[in-house]
């Protein structure tokens with residue numbers, strides 16, 4: 001909804017929601033947008049739908065170059081690294097990823113190791129998960145490991161532990177971090193825009209956590 005109401009909106013939008021009831025709510029919401037002709041909505045698992053979306057972008061890229069932004073907003077660890085890799089294969093694809101630090105720590109705690117491996121696309125995350133008694137340091141190490149792995153796709157990632165990196169953290173009422181918004185661009189202008197935008201964000205407390 002925010003993207004549809006932007007001052008300079010994109011020329012095309014792709015939305016995806018796996019839950020049929022929520023997909024129907026999404027259909028209704030976007031149907032009243034003046035930009036509804038620019039919108040295509042999918043219903044499915046993003047880890048499969050991504051093939052279709054990337055295929056469409058690649059077709060478009062052959063005709064004229066496209067500039068893309070993927071906003072990935074999972075609840076937990078359902079977003080697989082293979083999906084990130086596929087999105088990253090598009091030449092100009094900026095990423096905003098809602099990284100569920102709370103979900104990640106819970107999944108590790110419950111022993112859902114296969115899910116965590118698919119989320120990171122590797123089992124090497126174990127090597128940075130070395131702060132069992134220091135939750136902030138543990139979250140920082142896991143987020144930075146994820147962000148650093150984006151570098152191999154050509155994204156610029158500055159890891160500055162003193163500044164907390166370039167993600168925006170969302171805390172719960174006990175001041176523990178539950179989500180962290182990660183941005184990645186292959187172009188320095190993208191980084192510049194994100195930094196400017198991030199300056200104006202007051203991270204909200206998430207109710208109910």
Ligand SMILES: C[S@@+](CC[C@H](N)C(=O)[O-])C[C@H]1O[C@@H](n2cnc3c(N)ncnc32)[C@H](O)[C@@H]1O
Pocket residue numbers: 016017018019022044045046047073074075078079
């Ligand atoms: C955090 S919510 C997104 C909320 C939405 N961005 C908004 O602001 O209203 C995550 C959504 O992802 C959907 N979801 C969960 N697993 C999914 C998957 N594998 N593929 C696509 N959507 C999924 C859930 O049904 C849920 O609606």
